[in-house]
Every structure is written in C-alpha cells, then in structure tokens.
Amino acid sequence: MLIEKSLLKSKIENQVGVLFNKSIDEANEFEIYQGLSKALLETISKNWLETRKKYETGKQAFYFSAEFLMGRALGNNLINLGLDKEVKEILKEIGFDLNSVEATEEDAGLGNGGLGRLAACFMDSLVTLNLPGQGYGIKYKNGIFKQKIVDGFQVETPETWLRYGDVWTICRPCEEVVVEFGDGKVRAVPYDMPVIGYGTKNVNTLRLWEAKAMEELNLKAFNDQDYDEALKDVNAAEDISRILYPNDSTNEGKKLRLKQQYFFTSASLQDIIRKFKKIHGTDFEKLPEFVSIQLNDTHPVIAIPELMRILCDVEGLLWNDAWAIAQKTFAYTNHTILSEALEKWWIGLYEEVVPRIFQITQRIHFQFLDLLEEKFPKDKERRERMSIIQGNLIHMAWLAIYGSFATNGVAALHTDILKHIELKEWYELFPERFLNKTNGITQRRWLLEANPELSKLITELIGDKWITDFSQMKNLEKYVADEKVTDRFLEIKSEKKKQLAQFIEKTQGIKINPDSIFDIQIKRLHEYKRQLLNILHILDLYYRLKENPNMEIHPVTYIFGAKSAPGYMRAKGTIRLINEVAQIINNDPEIKDMIKVVFIENYNVSSAALLFPAADISEQISTAGKEASGTGNMKFMINGALTFGTLDGANVEIVEEAGIENNYIFGLKVEDIEELKKKGYDPHVPYEKTKGLKRVVDALIDGTLNDEGTGLYKELYDSLLKGASWHKPDQYFVLEDFEDFRKTQEKINKDFADRKVWAKKAWINISNGGKFSSDRTIEEYAKEIWKIASQKI
Incomplete structure (x- = not known):
C-alpha cells in the first residue's frame, strides 16, 4: 500500500484547505479534483526525487517530441498507483463521485494525433519498465484548437486547457535557460510533469518548456501610455508556447x-x-x-x-x-x-x-x-x-x-x-x-482503464500479469471455443456500446441503436486516411436503401471523429460532407434507423476511451503504403473490434498475428498501386464503370448536396477527377478502391448476424494483441538503440 486510506483522506482535506481555504463540505468537484491531485503529488514526491537521483549517474534516453497527447492524468495515475478503489471509497465518504471529479479535469492540450499519443504511451512504458528516460517538449498554453461543428462546418475555438493552471506540473524556475534567435532572446522556463508507472515506485519526468520574455514589461512604454508597445516583447516571446501547431500558411x-x-x-x-x-x-x-x-x-x-x-x-x-x-x-x-x-x-x-x-x-x-x-x-x-x-x-x-x-x-x-x-x-x-x-500502445490506458469490464474478465481467466506483460494475452486463446466466455465478452461489448450511446445522445443529441453495428473511424482528418471513401460509401448505401427499402441489412451506426488542420480546406470539406450526409440520413424517416451517422465533436483522448471499447468495426482504410503504422488500429484490436482496412501500416502485422480470416482486408496493395501508376491510372474508369459511384461523386457538384457556396465540395470533386498542379487526380485511389470497399462492407454486415462466430473472431483479435504493447516497443528501443537498462528504486 503506497499510502493508508485515512492518511490520504487527511491529505486531500488539507490540500483543499490550502488551495481554496475551504472545508471538504464546502468544496465543489473541481476543488476536490485539485486537492486530490495535489495530495497524490505530495504522496509520490519522495519517490520522484529518488528516481531522479537514481538515474542521473547512468545512461538516460531523452525523447524529443513536439507533441505529448497525455489526456487526463488523474484516472490513469490512480490506476497506476493502485489507489483507484481507495480514492473512490474516500470520495464516496465525503459525498463525491470519482467519475464526476475526473470529468472536471481538462484534457492536456499538448498533442493532436497519433504522434503525440504514441509519445504519451512511450512515457508510460518507460517508467513502468523502470527505464531511465525523460520526455522533452513544449508547455503549450493552448492545444491545437477546440473543435465546434456549426452548421456542419468545423469552427476552431481556443483550447484553453491551462485556464486555471495545471495541478500536475511543477515549475522549476531555478533551471530556466535562455534561447537566442536572430531577433532576440527568450527565457525557457521548465515545468516538470510526473510520469507514474504501474506497479513500481519509479516516477519519471516529462519536462515542458514555457517561453517568457527577458523582461516582463517595457515600463517606459507603459508609463508613456503606449500599452501595445509595452507588451510587444512579452507577446512575441509567449507566442512561441501559446498554441500547438500554429497555422503556417503564411x-x-x-x-x-x-x-x-x-x-x-x-x-x-x-x-x-x-x-x-x-x-x-x-x-x-x-x-x-x-x-x-x-x-x-x-x-x-x-x-x-x-x-x-x-x-x-x-x-x-x-x-x-x-x-x-x-x-x-x-x-x-x-x-x-x-x-x-x-x-x-x-x-x-x-x-x-x-x-x-x-x-x-x-x-x-x-x-x-x-x-x-x-x-x-x-x-x-x-x-x-x-x-x-x-x-x-x-x-x-x-x-x-x-x-x-x-x-x-x-x-x-x-x-x-x-x-x-x-x-x-x-x-x-x-x-x-x-x-x-513497430509502434505500440499502453494496455494500461487503453484496456485496463478504458475497459474495466473486459479487463476484469481477462484477469479472472489468466491472472493480472498481462497488465505489465502483454504477451500473456496469448493465454486467452484457449477460451475461444468456450461459449460462456465469448457470451460474457458479447455482454461486455453490449454494455460498452450502451455507454457510448448514452454519451452520444448527451453530447451530440443523436439517439443511436446500441444493437447496431458500431463502425468507427476516428483519427486525424487527412486525404490519405480516406474518410472521403467512407462517407461516399455511406451515401451510396443510403441511395440504395431509398431505392430498395426492403434490402436486408443489419442496422449500422457509422461514427467519425477527426480534426482538420485549420488551413487544410479539403479536410474541412470532408468534415462538412460527413455532417451534411449525417443530417440527411438521420432525419429521413424512411430509413427507419437502418443506418445512422455520427460525427464526434472535438474528438480527444477522453472521448476515445469510450469509442475504442464500444467498436465492432475498426476502420483503417488509408491508401496502402501511406500510413506509417497507426496506433488506433491496435487500441481497437485489444478491445475486440475487427479491423476493416487495407494492407497498410500496422494492419499488416495485425492480420499476421490474428489471422486475415478474423479481419476484413480490402483494396489495392502497395505493389498494385505501383503497377497502376506505371500503367497510368485514370479515375474516370471506375467513376464510369462502378455501379452507383458516379451518382455519389456527382452529388458533390450537381446540387444534391449544399456546401453553402464555399466551393469545398467542388474542390473534393476536382481532387478525384481533375487533380491539381501539385498532384494527379485521385492520388489516394478512392474511386479505384470503392467497389472492393463496398463488397467488403456487405460481407461484414452479413457476417455480423452470426454473433457467436463474430465473438470468436473478436476474441482471437484480443488474444493476439500482445505484440502491440508499447512496453514491447520501448524494450526494443532500450536494448537496440538507446542501450539503457532498468534502474528500479
């Protein structure tokens, strides 16, 4: 036991008093969150110091990254410290619910996509493996942006996650340094975030730098009442750490x-x-x-x-x-x-x-x-x-x-x-x-924390060593023919789908059927990831259902989550298209909920923790050869979703591990694309010959769909059939892969009806996810690249 329950409760009470001059019965959920977090920091402080001293004389690895998509810290830290049950009991005793307290924490705006989430998983694995490593990045005052969907369009608003400071970072003013540019100098002020491992006393560090001016105020200019000039240098310096990935179109x-x-x-x-x-x-x-x-x-x-x-x-x-x-x-x-x-x-x-x-x-x-x-x-x-x-x-x-x-x-x-x-x-x-x-993800965040119901079942079957040794998951495979086990898995999947449905109804105002197939594509919006292919198929399916209302189909809910870079107009056009198609389909009474389309606003780590466990289908449909790895595919896999995708990135290794027969692979392979390029690819061929394809592509420009005069849909249409000065038409082979995409979707829909067979496929995926732990990846980095060894305190 890291700390006695009674002592931790006392520390929480003390911290609430120090921070807010309030007693527990006066505090609200945010104040309890702050007090609890500070109490935990106090509890680990000795171990954190001891870890730093242990590491400083030996070899260390330093991970330089522009992003660290950490998500919320409290829940993850409680699980890693083994204090989640005790804290839940403490909070209940003083009249609070842990989930409500956790919800007051902002997602740290330190990353945007897979690059940043990978870095966060690596930090978790480094410390859990007791490896001497540290992350270095920027303490962005604002994340990339908070996404709002207004009339179907993405609107960027400030992601002010540091509005009330960050309880999990500690300023180290005595270790600031000066950075010199061609136009002057700035101060780099370090903030340290503890990275807490699972089942270890080691506490590693993520050091983040905040930019500050050499002088906080031009006093002469201020006294001369030239207030803009007085803060000119301050603003210029602080702009450096003001926002993640500023628009670089100028x-x-x-x-x-x-x-x-x-x-x-x-x-x-x-x-x-x-x-x-x-x-x-x-x-x-x-x-x-x-x-x-x-x-x-x-x-x-x-x-x-x-x-x-x-x-x-x-x-x-x-x-x-x-x-x-x-x-x-x-x-x-x-x-x-x-x-x-x-x-x-x-x-x-x-x-x-x-x-x-x-x-x-x-x-x-x-x-x-x-x-x-x-x-x-x-x-x-x-x-x-x-x-x-x-x-x-x-x-x-x-x-x-x-x-x-x-x-x-x-x-x-x-x-x-x-x-x-x-x-x-x-x-x-x-x-x-x-x-x-090969990349990996931490099973502690994406299974143990995100899916406690499935984690409990796994631990009942094979013990809890899988939490730090994910290769143990292979021991689950012997239960694939045990219908009691696979039935329990289906019950858990159903519960996770209900939880997601409640979240979507509460946040999006859309009521979805938990018994429908949850087909989910959540990732950064980019042309090569082909969200456009997905939504064009959905539109085609809608048209076919309108023509044939008696078509045999299991109900499907298509769920998207994605942010587009602020200056990336084609990506923004795709977001608008997804939302317009969603409006058309979701409000059509003739469809009778056979299909629904949902776009998750402001997709982030917290919403991802609901989406991965609820998925039936993991859409990984990038053009073959374009996705380096992907890590979302791994998070889906270990939660029992089947991969529907191309032979691209880590999809190749996923089907090698779990079997191609237990997933759904479609589309051109890398060698097919190279051959097609040599011959000369003409997208007009599939556009004209593939049944129904011309109709959905033309809907972009024939008035069927309305982009409010922005020209976004015309730009999407031209990207498919005309190209541009910097690329050939349909450079990501959306039209060429459309027919195979549709056929494979039809097979998925048919196969889903046999719930027992489907459950076995899902269970095989879970059982063979062991390779995709970031612990394995980091062990390989440590041994083969960094040459560092475990240093346990």
Missing part, C-alpha cells in the same frame, strides 16, 4: 513554427549538457555513453546543428570531434513517407530566425557533399537528390539521417518501404543505421 506562421522547434530543442539540449557537466565534467567524448536522444519525427531535427553549436561555440570542441559525438548521440524516428510531411525549410527564413544554426547546417551540408563525392564520384544526380540543401530548401529528414546513428520506421511494411523505395539510396549508404520498431 510566412509569419512558418517563422513561429521554426521558433517553436528551435526553442524546445535548444532549451532541452542546454538542460542535458548542464546536467551532464554536473556529473561528468567536460569530457564530452563520454556524452554518447550517458545520453541518447530520440528525435520523434522531423520537428526536433534542428537539435542536431544546435548540439554542434553548443559543443563548438560554447564548450570549445573542434568540429570533427563534436560531429563524432553528435552522430553517436541522436537517433531518428521516421513517421511518414508523405513528402509534404518531411519538413523542408526555406533557407531565407531559416537564416533569419536562427542565423548561427543556418551557418552550421550549411557546414554539415558541405561536409555531407564531400562524403557523397567520395562514395559516388560518377553519380552527380544522386548527390543532388541526397543533398541536405537543395536549391533554397533545407531537407530536415536528410539532416536527421546523416546526423544520427539510427533511423527507424514504425511498422514492418513502413520500414520495408523506407529501405527499398522511399529512402533506398540512404539505405544503400547507411544500411547499418536502418531498423524497424
């Missing part, structure tokens, strides 16, 4: 994004070097022996020239010595093959924002050209393709591969594509640096 937005990236990487490196010197002095050749830095995608790659600046300019090392150290310190995770997501910076902007870093990047570029000249003296074109600086653009992914000792993909298929197609020339140059690390 030059000013791009500058701010680059400033964010340099700000947190520079501050983090200064912090790491300061701590290294405290223990090891100035023998920087030892830095790779004690420090391994993982660059999560290209956002933090500017850390490579920044470390060179610190080692050469500040610490006085020779260039070659510093470069050898840097290359042995950094490792890079590639999360995408999409060219637009591989960051490239215009040299004029880069030089303006970080002039010294530009000079260093240039030198790295020329050094790499010398290497290419040596390796490929007769291949000028190859040297040009691989150059870090090409024309007026700096290729950050190329800098990352050259400046690191390891480059990993995040699923077997993704890594294979990197090695043999997208990064083939790099793999030929540095074959020893490329390796795969």
Whole structure:
C-alpha cells in the first residue's frame, strides 16, 4: 500500500484547505479534483526525487517530441498507483463521485494525433519498465484548437486547457535557460510533469518548456501610455508556447513554427549538457555513453546543428570531434513517407530566425557533399537528390539521417518501404543505421482503464500479469471455443456500446441503436486516411436503401471523429460532407434507423476511451503504403473490434498475428498501386464503370448536396477527377478502391448476424494483441538503440 486510506483522506482535506481555504463540505468537484491531485503529488514526491537521483549517474534516453497527447492524468495515475478503489471509497465518504471529479479535469492540450499519443504511451512504458528516460517538449498554453461543428462546418475555438493552471506540473524556475534567435532572446522556463508507472515506485519526468520574455514589461512604454508597445516583447516571446501547431500558411506562421522547434530543442539540449557537466565534467567524448536522444519525427531535427553549436561555440570542441559525438548521440524516428510531411525549410527564413544554426547546417551540408563525392564520384544526380540543401530548401529528414546513428520506421511494411523505395539510396549508404520498431500502445490506458469490464474478465481467466506483460494475452486463446466466455465478452461489448450511446445522445443529441453495428473511424482528418471513401460509401448505401427499402441489412451506426488542420480546406470539406450526409440520413424517416451517422465533436483522448471499447468495426482504410503504422488500429484490436482496412501500416502485422480470416482486408496493395501508376491510372474508369459511384461523386457538384457556396465540395470533386498542379487526380485511389470497399462492407454486415462466430473472431483479435504493447516497443528501443537498462528504486 503506497499510502493508508485515512492518511490520504487527511491529505486531500488539507490540500483543499490550502488551495481554496475551504472545508471538504464546502468544496465543489473541481476543488476536490485539485486537492486530490495535489495530495497524490505530495504522496509520490519522495519517490520522484529518488528516481531522479537514481538515474542521473547512468545512461538516460531523452525523447524529443513536439507533441505529448497525455489526456487526463488523474484516472490513469490512480490506476497506476493502485489507489483507484481507495480514492473512490474516500470520495464516496465525503459525498463525491470519482467519475464526476475526473470529468472536471481538462484534457492536456499538448498533442493532436497519433504522434503525440504514441509519445504519451512511450512515457508510460518507460517508467513502468523502470527505464531511465525523460520526455522533452513544449508547455503549450493552448492545444491545437477546440473543435465546434456549426452548421456542419468545423469552427476552431481556443483550447484553453491551462485556464486555471495545471495541478500536475511543477515549475522549476531555478533551471530556466535562455534561447537566442536572430531577433532576440527568450527565457525557457521548465515545468516538470510526473510520469507514474504501474506497479513500481519509479516516477519519471516529462519536462515542458514555457517561453517568457527577458523582461516582463517595457515600463517606459507603459508609463508613456503606449500599452501595445509595452507588451510587444512579452507577446512575441509567449507566442512561441501559446498554441500547438500554429497555422503556417503564411510566412509569419512558418517563422513561429521554426521558433517553436528551435526553442524546445535548444532549451532541452542546454538542460542535458548542464546536467551532464554536473556529473561528468567536460569530457564530452563520454556524452554518447550517458545520453541518447530520440528525435520523434522531423520537428526536433534542428537539435542536431544546435548540439554542434553548443559543443563548438560554447564548450570549445573542434568540429570533427563534436560531429563524432553528435552522430553517436541522436537517433531518428521516421513517421511518414508523405513528402509534404518531411519538413523542408526555406533557407531565407531559416537564416533569419536562427542565423548561427543556418551557418552550421550549411557546414554539415558541405561536409555531407564531400562524403557523397567520395562514395559516388560518377553519380552527380544522386548527390543532388541526397543533398541536405537543395536549391533554397533545407531537407530536415536528410539532416536527421546523416546526423544520427539510427533511423527507424514504425511498422514492418513502413520500414520495408523506407529501405527499398522511399529512402533506398540512404539505405544503400547507411544500411547499418536502418531498423524497424513497430509502434505500440499502453494496455494500461487503453484496456485496463478504458475497459474495466473486459479487463476484469481477462484477469479472472489468466491472472493480472498481462497488465505489465502483454504477451500473456496469448493465454486467452484457449477460451475461444468456450461459449460462456465469448457470451460474457458479447455482454461486455453490449454494455460498452450502451455507454457510448448514452454519451452520444448527451453530447451530440443523436439517439443511436446500441444493437447496431458500431463502425468507427476516428483519427486525424487527412486525404490519405480516406474518410472521403467512407462517407461516399455511406451515401451510396443510403441511395440504395431509398431505392430498395426492403434490402436486408443489419442496422449500422457509422461514427467519425477527426480534426482538420485549420488551413487544410479539403479536410474541412470532408468534415462538412460527413455532417451534411449525417443530417440527411438521420432525419429521413424512411430509413427507419437502418443506418445512422455520427460525427464526434472535438474528438480527444477522453472521448476515445469510450469509442475504442464500444467498436465492432475498426476502420483503417488509408491508401496502402501511406500510413506509417497507426496506433488506433491496435487500441481497437485489444478491445475486440475487427479491423476493416487495407494492407497498410500496422494492419499488416495485425492480420499476421490474428489471422486475415478474423479481419476484413480490402483494396489495392502497395505493389498494385505501383503497377497502376506505371500503367497510368485514370479515375474516370471506375467513376464510369462502378455501379452507383458516379451518382455519389456527382452529388458533390450537381446540387444534391449544399456546401453553402464555399466551393469545398467542388474542390473534393476536382481532387478525384481533375487533380491539381501539385498532384494527379485521385492520388489516394478512392474511386479505384470503392467497389472492393463496398463488397467488403456487405460481407461484414452479413457476417455480423452470426454473433457467436463474430465473438470468436473478436476474441482471437484480443488474444493476439500482445505484440502491440508499447512496453514491447520501448524494450526494443532500450536494448537496440538507446542501450539503457532498468534502474528500479
């Protein structure tokens, strides 16, 4: 027992008194949440300190990420501390419900999509495995945005999660550092968030940086009553950590994004070097022996020239010595093959924002050209393709591969594509640096916490070792023929569907049938993820039902959840289309609830915790070869949803583990797409030949659907059939895959009727989800890349 129940209750009462000058019987749920959280922080503080001291003399891994999508902290921390039952009892004694108290916590606005949620899962696994690791990122004052759906359109409003501060972060003002840009300096103030492991006393740290001006006020300007000028520097500095992913459609937005990236990487490196010197002095050749830095995608790659600046300019090392150290310190995770997501910076902007870093990047570029000249003296074109600086653009992914000792993909298929197609020339140059690390998710957040009913059944059957050793899930497979077990699973799934239905009715005002098939697609809105294919099929199904009201069909509820980047108009058009089709179908009495469409407003970690356990079908329908991994597919799988998707990303490994016969795979494979591209793909062929397809595509422009004169639907139509200057028509093969998508959906609908067979398929998926724990992923990183070992306090 970490703490006696009576003592914890006393601490909660004390904290409510200190924070709000109130007694327990005067406090409301938010005040109880604050007091409880502070009491827990007090309880773990000794272990947190002891963990930090234990780690500081050995090797540590540092995870640099622009996002950490942590979700709510209280519930997860209570489960990891083993205090959830005790706290529930304490709160009941003083007249409060734990769920209501938890609901007052805002989701931390530190991430947006899979990249950030992966980073959060990795933090959980690091500490649960007692591994010496720490995260570094930005303490964004606002998340990317809070999504409102107004007349079917996405409207962005501020996601002010820090309106009343954050009880889970502790300011460390004595460890602030200064970051210098071309136009001045800012202070980086560190805030530490404890990362609490399951079944361990270890408490790791996520350090987040907040940007502050060197001076909080221009007093002269203020006294001169020029109030805007008085706060000009303050606002410019604080803009750096004001919002996650500011719109970069303008030059000013791009500058701010680059400033964010340099700000947190520079501050983090200064912090790491300061701590290294405290223990090891100035023998920087030892830095790779004690420090391994993982660059999560290209956002933090500017850390490579920044470390060179610190080692050469500040610490006085020779260039070659510093470069050898840097290359042995950094490792890079590639999360995408999409060219637009591989960051490239215009040299004029880069030089303006970080002039010294530009000079260093240039030198790295020329050094790499010398290497290419040596390796490929007769291949000028190859040297040009691989150059870090090409024309007026700096290729950050190329800098990352050259400046690191390891480059990993995040699923077997993704890594294979990197090695043999997208990064083939790099793999030929540095074959020893490329390796795969299939992503994973933490079963503690996405099964133990999100689905306590299913977790209880699993523990009854195989014990509780699965919570920290997910390979134990394989022991469930022997129960696949046990109808008592699979019937209990179906009862649990039914209960989770009812809970989600209640949530949707309460928040969306839509009444859905819990006995319908819950077909769910929840992920960032992007063309390659093909939410457009999904909604076009739903519209086609609606038209067919209108023509044939007696069509045999099991009722289906199609559920979407997604945010579009503020400047991504095609994605916004798809959101509008989903919501308009939902309005048409949900309000048509002739359909008689045979199909319903729901768009979850402001999809986040908290709503995800309801959606994954309730799903029957997991829509993972990205164009083959475009999704690096996906992690939503894993969360669905371990909660007993069947994957309906392409052979893309981690879907490939999911069907390898659980069997293709227990999932639903459709569509073009990577090799099919390559062949189709060679022949010359014409989307007009499926558009004309596929029954019903022309009707739904034309609905975008023939007046059937109404985008309120925005032109969003015309843009979607043109993307499918006309293309644009920067891409060919239907570049994600929506129309080509439509017919197979529809056939597979029909098979799903038919198969769902046999509940016992369906339950067996779901149970096999659950039983074979063991590979997809982030614990396994982190163990591989620790052993094969970071070379760190468990350090248990």
